[in-house]
Amino acid sequence: MRRKRGRRPPLLLWALASAAVGAALLPLGYLVLRGLGADDEARAAVGVRPTAELVLDTVFLVTGVVALTLVLGTVLAWLVVRSDLPMRRLLGVALTLPLVIPSYVGALVLLGALGPKGLLQQALEPLGVDRLPDLYGYEGALLALTLSTYPYVFLIAASALRSVDVSTEEAARSLGRGPLRVFLTVTLPAVRPALGAAGLLVALYVLADFGAVSLMQYPTLTRAVYLQYESLLDRNAAAILALILVALAAVVVWLEGRIRNRGVRYRSSPGAGRRASRIPLGRWRWAAFTGCATVALLFLALPLGVLGWWAAEGTATGPPFRLAWSAAIDSTVASAAAAGCAVVAVVPIALLAWRHPSRPSRLLERIAYVPNAVPGIAVALSLVFFGARYGGFLYQSLSLLVFAYVVRFLPQALATTRSALDLVDPRLEDASRSLGRSSRRTLLRVVLPLARPGVLAGAALVFLSTMKELPATLLLRPIGFDTLATEIWTDTSIGAYADAAPSALLLILVSAPFVYALSARRAWELGIPD
Amino acid sequence: MKKLIMLLLVALAALGAAAAAQTATSRSEATTLTIYSGREERLVKPLFEQFTKQTGIELQVRYGSSSEMAATILEEGRNSRADVFFSQEAGLLGFVAREGLLKVLPASTLARVPARFRAPGKRWVGTSGRARVIAYNTSELTRAQVPKTIWELTKPQWKGKIGLPPTNASFQAFVAVMRITSGEDRTRDWLLGLKANDVRFYGNNTQVVQAVGRGEVQLGLVNHYYLHNIRVQTPTIPVENAFLGKGDPGALVNCAGVGIVSSTKNSAAAQRFVDFLLSPFAQRFIARGPGAAEYPLVRGVRPRPGLPPLGEIKGPEINLGRLGRDLPPAIRLLNEVGYTR
Numbered sequence: 001m002r003r004k005r006g007r008r009p010p011l012l013l014w015a016l017a018s019a020a021v022g023a024a025l026l027p028l029g030y031l032v033l034r035g036l037g038a039d040d041e042a043r044a045a046v047g048v049r050p051t052a053e054l055v056l057d058t059v060f061l062v063t064g065v066v067a068l069t070l071v072l073g074t075v076l077a078w079l080v081v082r083s084d085l086p087m088r089r090l091l092g093v094a095l096t097l098p099l100v101i102p103s104y105v106g107a108l109v110l111l112g113a114l115g116p117k118g119l120l121q122q123a124l125e126p127l128g129v130d131r132l133p134d135l136y137g138y139e140g141a142l143l144a145l146t147l148s149t150y151p152y153v154f155l156i157a158a159s160a161l162r163s164v165d166v167s168t169e170e171a172a173r174s175l176g177r178g179p180l181r182v183f184l185t186v187t188l189p190a191v192r193p194a195l196g197a198a199g200l201l202v203a204l205y206v207l208a209d210f211g212a213v214s215l216m217q218y219p220t221l222t223r224a225v226y227l228q229y230e231s232l233l234d235r236n237a238a239a240i241l242a243l244i245l246v247a248l249a250a251v252v253v254w255l256e257g258r259i260r261n262r263g264v265r266y267r268s269s270p271g272a273g274r275r276a277s278r279i280p281l282g283r284w285r286w287a288a289f290t291g292c293a294t295v296a297l298l299f300l301a302l303p304l305g306v307l308g309w310w311a312a313e314g315t316a317t318g319p320p321f322r323l324a325w326s327a328a329i330d331s332t333v334a335s336a337a338a339a340g341c342a343v344v345a346v347v348p349i350a351l352l353a354w355r356h357p358s359r360p361s362r363l364l365e366r367i368a369y370v371p372n373a374v375p376g377i378a379v380a381l382s383l384v385f386f387g388a389r390y391g392g393f394l395y396q397s398l399s400l401l402v403f404a405y406v407v408r409f410l411p412q413a414l415a416t417t418r419s420a421l422d423l424v425d426p427r428l429e430d431a432s433r434s435l436g437r438s439s440r441r442t443l444l445r446v447v448l449p450l451a452r453p454g455v456l457a458g459a460a461l462v463f464l465s466t467m468k469e470l471p472a473t474l475l476l477r478p479i480g481f482d483t484l485a486t487e488i489w490t491d492t493s494i495g496a497y498a499d500a501a502p503s504a505l506l507l508i509l510v511s512a513p514f515v516y517a518l519s520a521r522r523a524w525e526l527g528i529p530d
Numbered sequence: 531m532k533k534l535i536m537l538l539l540v541a542l543a544a545l546g547a548a549a550a551a552q553t554a555t556s557r558s559e560a561t562t563l564t565i566y567s568g569r570e571e572r573l574v575k576p577l578f579e580q581f582t583k584q585t586g587i588e589l590q591v592r593y594g595s596s597s598e599m600a601a602t603i604l605e606e607g608r609n610s611r612a613d614v615f616f617s618q619e620a621g622l623l624g625f626v627a628r629e630g631l632l633k634v635l636p637a638s639t640l641a642r643v644p645a646r647f648r649a650p651g652k653r654w655v656g657t658s659g660r661a662r663v664i665a666y667n668t669s670e671l672t673r674a675q676v677p678k679t680i681w682e683l684t685k686p687q688w689k690g691k692i693g694l695p696p697t698n699a700s701f702q703a704f705v706a707v708m709r710i711t712s713g714e715d716r717t718r719d720w721l722l723g724l725k726a727n728d729v730r731f732y733g734n735n736t737q738v739v740q741a742v743g744r745g746e747v748q749l750g751l752v753n754h755y756y757l758h759n760i761r762v763q764t765p766t767i768p769v770e771n772a773f774l775g776k777g778d779p780g781a782l783v784n785c786a787g788v789g790i791v792s793s794t795k796n797s798a799a800a801q802r803f804v805d806f807l808l809s810p811f812a813q814r815f816i817a818r819g820p821g822a823a824e825y826p827l828v829r830g831v832r833p834r835p836g837l838p839p840l841g842e843i844k845g846p847e848i849n850l851g852r853l854g855r856d857l858p859p860a861i862r863l864l865n866e867v868g869y870t871r
Contacts, residue, residue, distance in 0.1 A: 050868070116746045136730075214733050227870045230597050230697045231861045235604070314763075377598070381605050388606035396611060475602055479564070479590040490593065494570050495736035495756075496763050 010356065016348035017361075021368045023345075024407050028246060028371055030382030034239035042236040051244065058220045058248065061138065061213075062206045065145045066199050072146070073153025074195065076295065078183070079288050081161045084278045086289050092158070093516055094296040099151035100511035101303050102468035104211025105488065105504050107144035108497070109303040111135060111215060112310070119306065140216035147299045148212070149205050153198040155457070155518055156419070160194035161187070163423055179279055193422065196259035197415040200369065203252045204411060207245060207373040210471070221245045222375045229377055242378045249373030253366050304508070307501045314498020324487045324503050328510050331483040334398065334473075335466035338405035339413075339459040345406055346413040346458065351443070354421040365418070372411040376471030379408055383476055396478055404472040409465045413458030420454020421447070460514045467511050484510070562588040563799045566603060566612040568596025568622070569786065573759070573822065577815050581806050587799050596622050597699060603631055603791060613794040614803055616786075619699040620647075620656065621706070623787050624854020627653040632789040633797070635804065642808050643827040647785045649851040656785035656850065657807045658816045659825035660753040661843050662704050663771040664780070665739050670748045676772040680780035683749070684723030693730040693738045693747035696869040700735070700753050700784050703853055706860035708779035711846045714863065721867045731869070736760065743767040753784070758823035758834070773838055774845070781845030785827065 079085045080092045098106075113119045115135045135143070164187055172186045173179075213220050221241055228238035281288055353365035371379075383404050387395035394400050424447055432442040448455070470485045477486070484507040491500035567574060571593045578589050592599070596618040603610050603626055610631065617623050626632055632653040640648050640655055647656030666676045677683055683692055695701050709717045730747050732738045738750040739757055743764070754771050761767060774781040788807055790800045806812055813826040823834045833840065864870050 047865075050865075116744065217731055224870075227697045229601055230595070231699070231702055231864075231870060235601065381601060384602050384605040388609040388611070474594045475598060479592050486593075490571050493595075493734070493736070494572055495740055495760050496572070498763060 010352070013348050013352050013356070014361075017352045017364055020345040020349055020410070021364055023403070024368055024371045024410050026386060027374050027379045027382040027407060030385055031239045031242050031246070031374070031378060034236050035243050038234070038236035038240055042234045042240065046237050046240050051241070054219060054221050054224055054241075055244065055248065057218070058207065058222075058245075061141055061145070061218065061220060062203050062252070064138070064142050065149060065206045066202050068142065068146050069150040069153045069202050070195060070199055072295070073150045073198065074157045074191075076150075076292060077154050077157035077161055078187075079281075079292060081158050082279055083288065084280050084285065085292065086285065091289075091292050091296060094300055095154055095292065096151050096515050096518060097508075097512060098147055098299040098303070099155075099464055099515055099518075100467070100508050101148055101299075102211065102470075102485065102488075102504075102507070103144060103148040103209055104215060104470070104492075105307075105507075106147045106303060107140070107212040107215040108492065109306045110140065110144050110147070112497070113302055113306050115140075119309070136217045138218055141213050141218035141220075144212040144216060145206050145209060147303075149202045150299075152201045152205075152461075153195070156194050156198040156201075156416070157191060159453075159457070160191040160419070164190045192259060194419055196256045197419055200252060200256040201412060201415055203256075204249060204369065204372040207249055207252070208375050210375060210377075221248070225375045226377055229381070235381075238378070242374060245373050245375070246370060249370050252373075253369045257362075257366055304505070307504050307508075310497045311501035311505065314496075314501065323506055324482070324484060325506075327482045327484050327487045327503065328506050330481055331467055331485070331507070332510060334402060334405070334481075334483065335463045337398070337402045338409065338466040339463040341402055342406045342410055342413040342462040343417075343455055343459045345410060346417050347448075347455065350414060350417040350421055351447075353418065354424075355443075355447075365414070368414055369411045371407060372409070374408075376408065376469065377475075379404055380472040380475040383407075383472070387476070396476065398478055398481065401473065401476045401478070401481075404476050405462070405466045405469060408469065408472060409462045412461040412465060413455075416454045416458035416461060417451065418454075420451040420457075423454075424450045457518060460518050463514055464511055467507060561796065561799060562590050563613050563796055563803055564590045564592070564611055565614045565616055565803070566592050566594070566599040566791075567616045568594065568599045568618045569616055574616075576819070577807075577812055580811065580815075581803060584806070585799075585802055587802065589803075600626050604629055607631070608793055610791050610793045612791045613796050613800045614788060614790055616657075616788045616807075617654075618786050619703065620654070620785050620787050620850035621699055621703050621853035621857045623654040623789050624649065624851065624857070627651060627789065628854045631792050633792050633794070635790065636801070639801070639804060639808065642829075646847065646849045647787070647827050649789075649854075650849060651851065654787045654789035655804065655808070656787040656827050658813075659783050659785045659827055659840060660700070660755055661773060661825070661840075662700070662780050662782045662784070662845070663752065663754045663773055665742050665750040665752050665757060665769050665771055667742050667745055667748045668768045668770050670745060673770070673772060676749065678775050679778045680751070680774065681720065681778075684720060684727055686727070688727055688749065690728040690730075691748040692724065692727065692751070693732055693741050693749070694724075694751040695732050695734050695738050696864060698734055701751065702857060702861055702864065703784050703850075704751075704779065704782050705864060706853055706856045707782050707846050707848050709860050709863065710848060710852070710856060711779055714859075718863060718867060721864070721869065725867065725869075739767075739769060743769045751780070754837070755823040759821050762821040773843060776844040777846070779846055781843055782848070783825070783840065783843055783845055785850055786824070 076095055080088045080095070085091065111118060169182055169186050172182045177185070208222055210222050210226050213223050214226070221244060225238050225241045225245065228234060228241060349365055349368055352361045383400060387400050391400060428450070429442055429447055432446045433439065437445065468485055470489055473483055473486055474489070477483070484503050487503040488500045488507070491497070491503065578591060581587070582589055594602070599615065600617065600622040603612055603615055615623065615626060615632070623632070627649060634652045635655055640652055643656050647659065648654070664676055705717065730741070732741060735752040735756045736759070738752050739760055741747050742750040757769055757771055788804050790797065790804065794800050808828050810828065810831055813828045813831040816822055816824050817826040817831060818834050823837065825833050825840045861870070
């Protein structure tokens with residue numbers, strides 16, 4: 001499907017892409033440096049057997065969350081996009097909104113609601129229920145991480161389902177296949193690359209998550225890395241564990257690459273941009289609605305309800321709650337800057353891999369994903385290390401903090417930009433060239449506008465992730481620069497949940513418009529010209 | 531709409547750059563002191579404001595967990611931006627001091643606190659004491675039912691009823707001291723015994739006390755003053771502290787402390803800050819301020835009413851300065867018995 005043409009290797013594009021990937025690899029450089037500094041004692045502290053167990057536990061959790069989110073996200077997306085589900089627009093937004101709930105807040109809220117002696121159990125106490133199934137451990141971590149990651153799958157699957165070639169489906173149906181078989185044999189293979197990209201984002205998220213697994217007391221590699229730093233036993237041992245994590249991420253990226261290289265890419269004919277007709281669910285309509293509503297209730301209404309409850313409780317016993325508007329502004333400024341910078345960094349990488357496919361360019365693109373699995377604290381300390389030595393006045397300035405955000409969340413912008421480019425029909429580019437436009441003008445006037453929805457979606461994802469980011473913010477922020485995430489941390493670290501609740505609600509409020517923009521139909525009709 | 535978003539993004543990016551330039555220039559102006567504080571903002575901020583009021587020295591405070599702040603100073607090395615490291619834990623100060631990143635303090639400063647609460651190498655000084663206690667749920671247990679010694683905790687009657695924060699620095703310091711006073715084998719047996727007793731692990735002291743309050747567990751191994759912090763939010767929490775008996779490793783008194791970072795260019799101001807923390811005003815604030823209940827370490831300041839006097843807690847008499855050296859083997863032991871994973 002890909003064109004092989006003897007084009008001049010675009011030096012500028014190569015330089016920009018390499019610079020971006022190189023910057024993203026900076027934390028890895030630090031980890032290798034520290035890992036090499038490890039003595040026998042540090043290596044003994046890591047230990048083969050316990051580490052193997054950690055790897056297994058981590059893989060177990062990643063597999064569970066990816067499988068659960070893929071099924072949940074795809075089914076929900078299909079229902080919202082392709083069926084005659086009641087209130088689907090509202091549900092579309094409600095099902096996307098959990099994206100703004102940080103996993104540490106999600107886990108805290110789940111524990112507060114469903115945990116031992118939580119709100120649910122208190123409510124059930126008069127009925128004689130004095131113990132609920134234990135939420136701590138694998139189940140709790142699975143639930144909390146599914147809550148905060150399934151919207152990635154939902155969003156990406158929804159956009160892919162919208163842009164699937166309808167004519168192929170119609171052909172399959174006219175040849176006598178039932179709806180389920182059409183979905184399994186035609187639709188699903190067509191959206192497989194998009195699902196692969198979504199699964200990759202989820203897997204990397206789970207690999208690097210600390211907040212949820214630590215609250216749920218589930219052992220993973222990232223938790224071990226944090227605990228090594230926490231007890232300051234050995235930074236070198238922590239680095240070795242982090243490098244194992246990076247290797248695990250490389251395996252995930254490689255797996256996803258194999259899925260991506262199969263599958264159908266772009267549309268067959270100009271008519272393919274037509275909207276698909278909605279499939280009537282018949283008597284399943286309200287059952288499906290109940291299912292979707294349950295997910296929205298559990299993952300959106302419940303967290304909001306618990307936070308609201310805490311805030312109200314705090315107001316009842318203490319001073320009226322305080323909204324941290326200045327922190328909200330700091331958060332927004334930093335997140336917007338990170339989103340803008342991430343897009344600028346990502347476009348050359350994606351363009352290079354799309355327009356000049358070759359082994360090195362594709363490798364460069366794949367490598368850019370790997371550092372995403374480095375735990376936030378290791379990214380932060382690596383930038384402390386480099387920043388304090390060579391950063392001069394940039395160290396502990398907003399610029400370096402934004403840089404850290406870009407390093408951490410680059411893959412989110414890359415995945416969406418790349419998926420959007422994949423759907424751009426190369427014949428449009430050829431047409432533009434044959435009509436006499438230069439290659440650069442074609443890029444600016446034809447290709448990028450077509451990919452714009454994906455690029456904007458990437459910016460929005462980076463924005464949302466940055467709003468929630470904590471470890472790098474704590475160590476690298478300019479002094480006095482308080483974000484909503486640091487406000488929440490400040491309160492929860494002394495157990496003042498009532499004080500933290502308003503900040504968490506504010507975080508959700510400020511992020512919500514961006515989520516709405518993400519879930520709005522037009523933004524996700526990838527590749528369809530206005 | 532999309533153009534608007536694009537414009538907004540560009541504008542905000544520019545704003546970010548401008549703000550960055552701003553912070554870069556404002557740094558070099560007046561004589562300000564940079565504190566890396568492992569102590570929580572909500573607890574110490576009023577104290578810091580008082581320092582500025584008294585001395586006119588502006589404070590720039592970076593808040594984080596004590597271990598994160600220590601790790602930051604270690605990674606910054608000779609280029610540290612910190613003038614002062616204010617830590618929750620003596621052990622972390624010991625770590626930083628061992629890397630040669632803390633300055634020697636004058637004898638007059640050190641002499642203000644008892645010898646066991648200051649570094650033998652003179653590079654940090656304790657600012658407040660905290661006793662290890664067993665926090666217990668008062669609706670489930672009476673004071674008499676609470677074990678008098680931590681050795682009893684491995685008995686089957688406490689199965690599934692104990693919570694502790696295994697990665698918390700003060701718990702680790704307690705294990706380090708236990709390892710010195712009772713030996714490695716006995717300590718290992720005790721840790722394994724607790725594990726066999728289905729002990730529950732939490733992220734920090736606050737979470738343990740709250741779990742005790744909810745009745746998720748009945749006993750928690752924590753520092754005494756977290757209960758008083760939590761009571762500010764939840765005055766009715768059904769938890770009390772049980773102080774442990776004479777000579778018990780569980781009766782350790784640990785301390786928070788402060789040190790001056792070697793690369794500072796503001797030694798004089800940093801010294802004034804350290805002395806301020808040892809002043810009667812600051813000591814009273816730490817001991818009896820709102821939600822505070824730590825032990826003052828300077829003579830003449832009394833602890834919060836209701837607490838047993840520091841002299842009555844007869845825990846192991848260990849110089850906390852040893853922790854910088856004795857913590858690593860203790861943490862290795864904790865790793866070995868599976869407490870830190």
